[in-house]
Amino acid sequence: NVSTIGYGAWGIGGGPFWNTEGEDNSIRSIEKAIDLGINFFDTAPVYGFGYSEELLGKALQSKRNDVIIATKCGLRWKKEKIKSIEKISNKQSILEEIELSLRRLQTDYIDLYQVHWPDENTPIEETMNTLLQIQKEGKVRHIGVSNYSVDQMKESLEYGKIVSLQPMYSMLERDIEQERLPFCIDNNIGIICYSPLASGVLTGKYDENTRFEDWRGQGIIGNFTGDVYISHIKKVKQIEMIAQKHDKTLAQLAINWLLHQRGVTTAIVGVKNPDQVEQNMGAVGWDIPDADLKEVSDILNERDC
Numbered sequence: 001n002v003s004t005i006g007y008g009a010w011g012i013g014g015g016p017f018w019n020t021e022g023e024d025n026s027i028r029s030i031e032k033a034i035d036l037g038i039n040f041f042d043t044a045p046v047y048g049f050g051y052s053e054e055l056l057g058k059a060l061q062s063k064r065n066d067v068i069i070a071t072k073c074g075l076r077w078k079k080e081k082i083k084s085i086e087k088i089s090n091k092q093s094i095l096e097e098i099e100l101s102l103r104r105l106q107t108d109y110i111d112l113y114q115v116h117w118p119d120e121n122t123p124i125e126e127t128m129n130t131l132l133q134i135q136k137e138g139k140v141r142h143i144g145v146s147n148y149s150v151d152q153m154k155e156s157l158e159y160g161k162i163v164s165l166q167p168m169y170s171m172l173e174r175d176i177e178q179e180r181l182p183f184c185i186d187n188n189i190g191i192i193c194y195s196p197l198a199s200g201v202l203t204g205k206y207d208e209n210t211r212f213e214d215w216r217g218q219g220i221i222g223n224f225t226g227d228v229y230i231s232h233i234k235k236v237k238q239i240e241m242i243a244q245k246h247d248k249t250l251a252q253l254a255i256n257w258l259l260h261q262r263g264v265t266t267a268i269v270g271v272k273n274p275d276q277v278e279q280n281m282g283a284v285g286w287d288i289p290d291a292d293l294k295e296v297s298d299i300l301n302e303r304d305c
Contacts, residue, residue, distance in 0.1 A: 002068055004259050005280055006040035007033045008194065008270035012055055013048025023055065025273045030059040032274035034067065036281050042166075042192070042268045043105075044072040044116055045097060046085060050104050057106035069105060070112035070192075072146060073097040074119060074127075089119035089127040098134050114144040114166055118152050128159035135160075144192070150183045162189060164265070169193035171202060171239070171254050171300055172232050181263050190265035193258055197269065201232060202254040204240050208233050231302075238299045242292050248282065255283035257296060 012026040020026060030041070041060065043052045053071060060067055074089040076097070102108060113134070115127060131143045144164035145156060156162050165184050167176045173195065184191055197203055208230055236250065243253035258267050269280045288296065 002040040003038045006266045006268040008268040009043035009052045010047045011270040011272050013052030021272045027059045028274045029271050029277050032277045040068045042070045046075040053104035061106050068111040071101050072114045072116040074116040087117045087119045090122045091130040094130045110140050112142045112144050113140040114146045117147045124155045132160045150179045164190040164192050166192040168195045170196050170198045172198045185263040191263050193267045196258050196267040204250040235299050252283040
């Protein structure tokens with residue numbers, strides 16, 4: 001049983017993607033998450049060159065039997081630069097990565113081991129057979145995939161069971177609703193949503209004049225520039241007014257909306273300090289009234305520029 005809100009550990013990894021608030025704040029945020037009922041912690045070796053995994057390992061060691069740890073394989077750094085990550089999911093690489101992750105996380109098993117991004121240069125058969133091998137060895141309990149297409153999931157299922165898909169999904173990023181979401185529902189594959197707040201856009205702290213100097217401005221993931229971004233900001237302002245009617249933040253409304261979408265298991269929300277964890281928990285335990293839900297849908301369905 002996984003908590004509907006998961007702890008996203010990308011941000012605490014730091015590195016070239018995010019600035020952290022220091023190790024103490026990061027560890028206290030993990031402890032706060034456990035105190036508030038979050039039991040699902042998602043990380044990856046590529047987050048901060050392994051630092052994210054190390055922090056989780058340090059903070060969760062005494063709580064290991066009470067938590068579900070998810071990490072990944074398939075993305076590796078060539079150099080310490082944002083655009084120097086390579087997708088590699090062959091047997092040799094996975095066997096190396098699992099040992100490194102186990103060591104950093106200070107555990108002898110991973111609850112959910114996910115392929116971070118599909119590797120077009122490695123047959124899915126090789127990837128799956130390797131994952132099944134380490135599962136049989138007890139190093140991995142369950143196998144999942146991230147950013148996979150329907151065809152890639154279908155091929156994976158020919159070789160073994162996958163229990164989850166981790167896609168980008170939020171009010172502003174809804175591509176999975178076309179094919180992947182229905183497929184996962186039909187095949188009993190859990191949906192673990194990453195970037196439920198559209199990397200900060202659904203917090204309301206950005207506007208039309210914001211210029212991102214980090215990975216967002218480089219167009220690596222999501223839409224943070226151009227006409228689509230401007231359209232998103234207009235929608236965000238309208239939806240924020242609905243959140244205020246219920247004394248909720250925009251972020252709380254956005255997470256609540258996502259968790260009520262059919263097929264969604266967990267929303268992974270990134271945090272950097274304990275206060276943010278507490279704010280995120282305000283997203284659960286209430287329902288958006290039908291009239292407001294329809295208004296939100298109407299706003300979201302307005303055509304982007």
